[in-house]
Amino acid sequence: MTGPTDSPFSQETALDDRDRAVLAAVEAALPSSIAELAGLVRIPSVSWSAFDPAHVAASADAVAALFRETGLFESVDVRRSTTSTGEDGQPAVLATRPARNGRPTVLLYAHHDVQPPGAEADWESPAFEPTVRGDRLYGRGAADDKAGVLSHLAAVRALAEVAGPDFDLGLTVFIEGEEEFGSRSFENFLRENRDRLAADVIVVADSDNWDEKTPSLTVSLRGNVTFRLTVTTLAHASHSGMFGGAAPDAMMAAVRLAASFHDDAGSVAVAGLVTRDADTPEYTEETLRAEAGLLEGVAPVGTGSILSRLWNQPSLTVTGIDAPSVANASNTLVPSVALRVSVRIAPGQDAREALDAVTQHIRSHTPFGAHVEIDEVDTGSPFLVDTSGWAVAEAERAMADAWGRPAVLAGIGGSIPFIPQLVAEFPEAQILVTGVEDPHTRAHSPNESLHLGVFKRAIGAQALLLARLNDRASTAGNE
Incomplete structure (x- = not known):
């Protein structure tokens, strides 16, 4: 399955030959990445207790198979933990590849479970039948967050394509299976798998972008x-x-x-x-109306700048x-x-x-x-990202090079409750909250969709980041 991606990667920034090769590898593999994403979307992996858990298990197996087929990981397992009340959690995928020659380790997080589809009549095409209309792929989980899963997979493949399969960067992939149901076994999973999850940098691919052509790095969450x-x-x-x-x-x-x-x-x-109390970028009422779908004559609620209402x-x-x-x-x-x-x-x-x-x-x-x-x-808990670390600077540079525009350091009105748990368990790790969504994604709503141009550029930015970190010495002394 393929679809338009609206523009090539930007060549306006100073890219070296390796960078160009990385972006070319992402672009060449994009049709297969979209097809693999469509395959995951067809699995109705709703993690809520009222839905069949067999679908979540099938989704975990499918994700594990994709990462196992790369041949790049020392181990790829489907694992479960228990909730605080002793119930079995949903299956997660954990893949590891140790760092070598003093390179850092990067933990790549996404989730393969999805929200319930809601009323069938509200969808223009079936929720679990991925459908391309224009420059968007429609389906439950097409963006949130199975595209996050595929962005990690495609970026790792692009790194291996250019650097070779014996690259030195350490990689851990953690694809959760119950984020949409409150991550109820997350804390126990972290504790039980702490040694395998420890990393210098954690990339969470489960957030938004400023618009379809401008990337965001999320620095605050309600x-x-x-x-x-x-x-x-x-x-x-x-x-x-x-x-x-x-x-x-x-x-x-x-x-x-x-x-x-x-x-x-x-x-x-x-x-x-x-x-x-924090400053916010300019964001007009007209933009709110367009992105939130306010009907004619319906007034926004609240006081203060619109983004302060959404973020702060x-x-x-x-x-x-x-x-x-x-x-x-x-x-x-x-x-x-x-x-x-x-x-x-x-x-x-x-x-x-x-x-x-x-x-x-x-x-x-x-x-x-x-x-x-x-x-x-x-x-x-809410979360504020420490933007002073080198990983944020590297992520901003990679986004600017892949998107052709500087990233907006943005807040998000939504919540990702497990991030504070990651920080508590790994206080020395630098957190990067990225994503493949845009203001018209409609995550959690009928007609959820992924903008395919955003998908390509998000993969490109992460692939550049991984390739550059593969050249960087670890601050944690990984051997």
Whole structure:
């Protein structure tokens, strides 16, 4: 499967012959990289507990086979760990190649599991049937994050094509299988495989780019707090005509409680959730409208610069409600309603502190004495990248050379909770958060897609980075 990539690699920067050979290898292999990506997209590897885990296992096996077929790794295994409650986690792929002659080791992270597809009717083509339309490849996981998996694979192949299979750079590939389900066995996996995962540089290919022609290096991430909120007012359903107007139904209480989460401008109104004070690049309301899909006449919410709202302020969203559907609604007072609540917290705030703040808000704003329960809690800490290290400088140079434009050091409104866990386990490693997405990817949404030009340039940037690190002495003394 092939598709347009909109432009060749930039030749405006001062590339040497080796650099040109690396980019040429990426371009020559692009059709097969896209075809292999399409093969992975066809596997419905949804890691959520309600879905068949056999698909995640099949995906892990397929990813392991791709890396094993390169012949470049000393070992390629499919491994599992357990969650904090002792349950089996989803399968991850771990491939290792030790460094030689004093070269550094680079850990390449991505994940092969995907979000649920949602309603079939919302997709213009089947979610798990990869389809090229224009310059984009559509399908669940086409961008998030199976393209991240293939970007690692293609970059390693390009390195071997130019440097030969006996290159000295150490490589560890860690392809997780449950990132979309909270990385629940991640911490144990790190601890159990620490010696094999230790690295000088960690490249996380699971983020965004500024636009289709401008790369980003992600330097800040919001944290997250998610939970189920159950609101109950009645012991059983009651006739709405006989008791409505005197007995409070759970839907009324839940709606009033949810309304208290925001002020009149749409900003989060939960005391204790903080805002980070930081400058942001220019980003217009028109750009927001185009990228977020705001309908005509719908106003943005919040105050401050738009990027401060997306990167540095908290947000709170009710992402789901369990209640009678319109089709099944009867004339009764609903006794209990459950909401799925997703809170994004600003860099610098502790996730447990944020959970306590939201919990206190709920307790103090619940109307009519309704009973509330908070469970199924997941938390993830925010993250700020240290941009002073040599790896960031090398990544910026590689991106500029592959894209033809300097990288934007950007924040991301989303969360990658496992990155602070990586930092805690490997405090000396330098973290590079990159990705293959763009503002029109629609990750997690129907019609998720990968821009094929972004895919090519992202692979090119990483291949240049690996080739240059193959010439660099390790700061950790790897032998």
